Amino acid sequence: MSTRVAGKVAVVIGGASGIGWATAQLLASEGATVVIGDIDVDGGRSRAVELGRGAEAVCVDVVDEESVRTVFEETRARLGRVDIAVNCAGLNLPGFITELDADTWRRTVDICLTGGFFVIKHAARAMEAGGAIVSITSLNARQAAAGFAGYCSAKAGLAMLTEVAALELGERGIRVNAVSPGLVETPLVEGLTSVPVIQADFTENTPLGRNGSPRDVAEAVLYLASDASSWTTGEVLDVNGGAHLRRYPDVMKHLGALS
Ligand SMILES: NC(=O)c1ccc[n+]([C@@H]2O[C@H](COP(=O)([O-])OP(=O)(O)OC[C@H]3O[C@@H](n4cnc5c(N)ncnc54)[C@H](O)[C@@H]3O)[C@@H](O)[C@H]2O)c1
Known part of the structure; x- marks a missing residue:
């Protein structure tokens, strides 16, 4: 067993599925x-049982500040420390700006941006001896997509929040970074990867010519969470097969053509 995060306590928010689950598995296999x-x-409970190695599961809703505060405070009280926090919670509720209602906009921004703020705030408060915080932004933080106004704006905000937090928390030995994935095969994007014309457009616009796996992203999270990146903070790391070098597929146009 390798031990890149041996002895550390890691909280993975959104760890029951997709990228978060792959991250939880990798961190545990490396000793956390x-x-x-x-x-x-x-879902979280059955994943924790599957992980073993002292893993636990707690209910948290990132839009509810009290539940985020509780998970970090109680983890510190129970396990004595919090060294690593990873925020993988997210969703995309699409809609063109002229049709998008305020509640839909707010829901996406609340989960993807305000939730990220709560996680960074309360993780940092619980990290008494320094630590590493990693958020998951998106290719859509830097590539606009028609119909994804809330998601693109929230993820761009999360990327900037990462930089501000890195500035504020550096003197406490807390590093704050983010991983920015392209299309990764998880339940979140089944509605895209299952449509051949959309999948083909993503592949064509990805120099490495394939979708990411959750493990591809988890490896980058592990790097940013471990001491291997001990002089890195305020970084938003693209993990997307080079897709940021081309253009984002017009997903809504493809879906419109099919309906
Ligand atoms: N899959 C992709 O192609 C892709 C690309 C770029 C960025 N991302 C981002 O990666 C992150 C993980 O996405 P994924 O693809 O693994 O999705 P996923 O749906 O497989 O997993 C998301 C997890 O977050 C949890 N979650 C959702 N809302 C929550 C809330 N309010 N509070 C707590 N937990 C909540 C879900 O229950 C789920 O376990 C998201 O932030 C997503 O925006 C995904």
């Missing part, structure tokens, strides 16, 4: 004690 925080508490 993992706490999975997810709104899907049943």
Whole structure:
């Protein structure tokens, strides 16, 4: 067993599925004690059982500041420390700006941006001896996509929040970074990868010619969470097969053509 995060306590928010689950598995296999925080508490619990190695699961809704505060405070109280926090919670509720209602906009921004703020705030408060915080932004933080106004804006905001937090928390030995994935095969994007014309457009616009796996992203999170990146903070790392070098597919146009 390798031990890149041996002895560390890691909280993975959104750890019951997709990128968060792959991250929880990798951190645990590298020696961390993992706490999975997810709104899907049943999913989180069965993942924790699967992980073993002292893993735990707690219910957390990132839009509810009190539940985010509680997961970090209780983890510190129970396990004595919090060294690593990873925020993988996110969703995309699409809609063109002229049609998008305020509640839909707010829901996306609340989960993807305000939730990220709560996680960074309360993770940092719980990290008494320094630590590493990693958020998951998106290719859409830097590449605009028609119909994804809330998601693109929230993820761009999360990228800037990462930089501000790195500035504020550096003197406490807390590093704050983000990973920015392209299309990764998880339940979140099944509606895209299952449509051949959309999948083909993504592949054509990805120099390495394939979708990412959750493990591809988890490896980057592990790097930013471990001491291997001890002089890196305020970084938003593209992990997308080079897709940021081309253009984002017009997903809504493809979907419109099919309907
Ligand atoms: N899959 C992709 O192609 C892709 C690309 C770029 C960025 N991302 C981002 O990566 C992150 C993980 O996405 P994924 O693809 O693994 O999705 P996923 O749906 O597989 O996993 C998301 C997890 O977050 C949890 N979650 C959702 N809302 C929550 C809330 N309010 N509070 C707590 N937990 C909540 C879900 O229950 C789920 O376990 C998201 O932030 C997403 O925006 C994904």
